Amino acid sequence: MSHRPEVGAGVDGVDRSGQTALVTGSTSGIGRETALALGRLGATVFVHGRNRTAGRRVASAIDDAGGDAVFFRAELSEVETVRNLAEAVRDRTDRLDILVNNAGAHFSEGQLTADGVERTFAVNHLAPFALTHDLRDLLPDDGRVVTVSSGIHPRADGRFDVTSIDDYDGLDAYARSKLANVLFTVELARRLDGPTANCCHPGLVPGSHLWRDASIPVRLAVGVLEHLPASLVRRIADTPATGAETSVYLAASPDVEDITGQYFADCAPREPSATATDDRLAHDLWELSESLTGISWS
Ligand SMILES: NC(=O)c1ccc[n+]([C@@H]2O[C@H](COP(=O)([O-])OP(=O)(O)OC[C@H]3O[C@@H](n4cnc5c(N)ncnc54)[C@H](OP(=O)(O)O)[C@@H]3O)[C@@H](O)[C@H]2O)c1
Structure with missing residues (x-):
């Protein structure tokens, strides 16, 4: 049997039946494994992505395992399509217990979206910002929002010049979004x-x-990892299923039911970079996100 993230996360005994979870970017990779695991724990899973065939396949796999799943197709680089996704979710449920903001992308070429925002920031940050806003009133008191960041975030210096693609660097843009x-x-x-x-x-x-569109040096580094012997790779890298463990842990474990505002890795709290815990910066980013999306959280 292939690796099950819920076992690695120690939550395979948790019953999430009667609950609903939306996992963005669950047509492949870590999100797909997260959606499958939450389905096995009994949750009704809203699978999301752009690839309809892959999305339906994930939803069918959940159904075949005795769960319940619906596929939602939506592009996340524009505020309007994110808000349409939220609307479609609202049409299907009046309660969302778990929201996993997992969808993410890395682009080697800089591009502004139709909203005039650097594309990585739009997909990786503004989409979770808008989606969480539009779905927050569906979250019950014990609801959970899990956002998939990255250990690369300390590379970013806290400047959010996201309406220009001058001097664009794919890895810097990705780190900034994370x-x-x-x-x-x-x-x-x-x-x-x-x-x-x-x-x-x-x-x-x-x-x-994630790395398919990365620059040549990044793809080379990732390629080297991919071709190392499995025993060595296991010690320094993850599969999508082991990569899903911390998301599944945060979505389902009773250990974290009262924990909030924290950064985790390997199913344990970790200290993020000092910049990532700067309350003033968090506040300023929030205001910037409101102005770029036209959304006001009252
Ligand atoms: N892989 C890593 O080493 C790594 C490390 C640290 C953090 N992460 C984070 O983990 C998360 C999942 O990454 P992954 O490795 O599983 O990536 P992945 O295999 O490339 O999957 C990304 C998912 O996001 C969706 N997506 C991407 N761009 C989208 C867009 N513009 N609109 C709508 N959906 C979009 C994709 O949907 P479609 O394919 O259907 O379009 C896919 O389902 C990301 O947030 C990533 O930043 C990954």
């Missing part, structure tokens, strides 16, 4: 009364689609 995930979680936890908000680094998954 720093935004941690700052978003810190501020969201402060604002939510009841539901928790945590974020995580899933580990390094060299075989993931």
Whole structure:
């Protein structure tokens, strides 16, 4: 039997039946494994992505395992399509117990979206910001928001010049968006009364689609990892299934039901970079996100 994230996360005995979970970016990689695991724990899973065939396949796998799943197709680089996704979710449920903001992308070429925002920041940060806003009133008091960040976030210096692609560097843009995930979680936890908000680094998954558009040096580094002997890779890298463990832990473990505003890796709290816990920066990013999305959290 292939690796099960819920076993690695120590939550395979948890029953999530009667609960509903949305996992963005669950057509492949870490999100797919997270969705499958939450389905096996009994949750109704809303699978999301752009690839309809892959999304339906994940939803069918959950159904075949005795669960219940629905696929939602949505592009996340524009505020309007993110808000349409939220609307479609609202049409299907009046309660969302678990929201996993997992979808993420890395782009080697800089591009501005139709909203005039650097694309990595739009997909990786503004989409979770808008989606969480539009779904927050569906979260019960014991609801959970999990946002998948990355251990690369300390590379970012805390400047959010995201309406220009001058001097674009793919890895810097990616790190900036992942720093935004941690700052978003810190501020969201402060604002939510009841539901928790945590974020995580899933580990390094060299075989993931995430790196397909990376620059040549990044792809070379990832490729080297992919071709190391399995025994060695296991010690320094993850598979999508082991990469999903911390998301599944945060979504399902009773250990963290009262924990909020924290950054996790390997199913344990970790100290993020000092920049990622700067309350002033978290507040400023929140205001910037409001102005870029036209959304006001009152
Ligand atoms: N892989 C790693 O080593 C690693 C390390 C640290 C953190 N992470 C984080 O873990 C998360 C999952 O990464 P992964 O490795 O599993 O990546 P992945 O295999 O490339 O999967 C990404 C998912 O996000 C969706 N997605 C990407 N861009 C989208 C867009 N514009 N609109 C809608 N959906 C979009 C994809 O959907 P479609 O394919 O259907 O379009 C796919 O389901 C990301 O947040 C990533 O930053 C990954």
